[in-house]
Amino acid sequence: MDVQHIEIADYFIQAISQGLYQEGDRIPSEAELQVLFGARRSVLRRAVARLEETGWVTTRQGKGSFVTSRKVPIDYELSSRTAFSSIMKEKGIVPRVALLHWEKRAAKQREQDQLALGIDETVYALEILRSTGDVPLSITTTVMPAYLVPDLEAHLTGFHSLYALLSRNYQLQPRRLKSIVRAALPEPRDAQILNIADHAPILQIESFVTHRGVNLMEYSMSRIRGDLNKSCVTF
Amino acid sequence: MDVQHIEIADYFIQAISQGLYQEGDRIPSEAELQVLFGARRSVLRRAVARLEETGWVTTRQGKGSFVTSRKVPIDYELSSRTAFSSIMKEKGIVPRVALLHWEKRAAKQREQDQLALGIDETVYALEILRSTGDVPLSITTTVMPAYLVPDLEAHLTGFHSLYALLSRNYQLQPRRLKSIVRAALPEPRDAQILNIADHAPILQIESFVTHRGVNLMEYSMSRIRGDLNKSCVTF
DNA sequence: AATCATTTGTTCGTATGTATC
């Protein structure tokens, strides 16, 4: 390859791989790169852009470009009974759960199919942000038929764990029936909330949850930061 | 936002979302955009680059930029017994399996751990490309202890299905014990083989496979195109 | 087979704006 910006990017990929730059280190500024490589600034910017696209550095205006810290992904056990809070506690991580939004409304067409609802059925839809400390981890949209969780809004103040809420107030025992995972790109809004670039990979997990094996009581769609999660399935 | 390239990119995201441009349609060339938006070429290129990063278009030198066709992801059943070929056949898709590479060598440290091997143990490592028709779908690296599949090279000519080979020649009945999924970015080489951009998301699936519940007989690491796959887990 | 127009890719060169400290 005799394309300058790729050669320069490759140089840094090598250097970072070999430990010449540690996580969090700043790579040389554009002005310094200009001296080091004798290339035009536009070329250097392309090189850094490439490094950012491929996840090696993150760039911040006015500060510089920093080697992305390869956080250890958190193993998430994907099983029929899994609750975020309990997994985190097991690992000694302080979980933070925030209710971004909730609404009570008529079920959309897709939700009717997913939850096997009749037409004009009412659902509660919650949007939940899960974090560890101050690092956002995932956003989950969860939809439940309103008749299963009547007067849900009364229990949403001080929200901290969905399954604890369901168990305490409605004696519901959620059980995951099926999950569908896929790798994708985030919606712009999700990228912002999760504090990732809009081309950073996310893991989408759609889940179908029953109560006592009869009703489809919950449909959820999680969008999880790819750099912070590994989901584990045991057969 | 009063940043030109973002405004222009957003215009096309809107237009594509509203069906003004269909999948596969060419968006205006840079010269045409120059007339339409009255912006510098560098700005227009940034706009198109943004569209490509976020998966709306794919650009080809000498031809133009085309609205990415949102292929329907192929559902992949992730269970204790799953073979690629049979899943594809069930769906009426013609699967194509190619052995990219194989080698017999000493197990690496990680592989010793993953397969619970002793030191200096020999393994076979295969690299398999799976496609549907002419569209590449996934690359899988699979590692097996050599003592379980002696003289494996003798059976690799005309390779078409790993599990058929294992069953026929070694009476092995693979059973998946555990899988770990995660969303990530591809290695440059994988991106090239899979015919995707090097910032396109991929689904990584690590699998641990046993034979009759005793031996860890296979460790595999699949890298699957995010745009073409949904993996489904039933509990 | 060779040439040419079209289209994207790369680079050079300059200027100004904006965030950070």
Next chain:
DNA sequence: AGATACATACGAACAAATGAT
């Protein structure tokens, strides 16, 4: 307020891939 560093934009030239003549 000033220095540093990244962000955006203007302006121009040539390279490389593509498809048609």
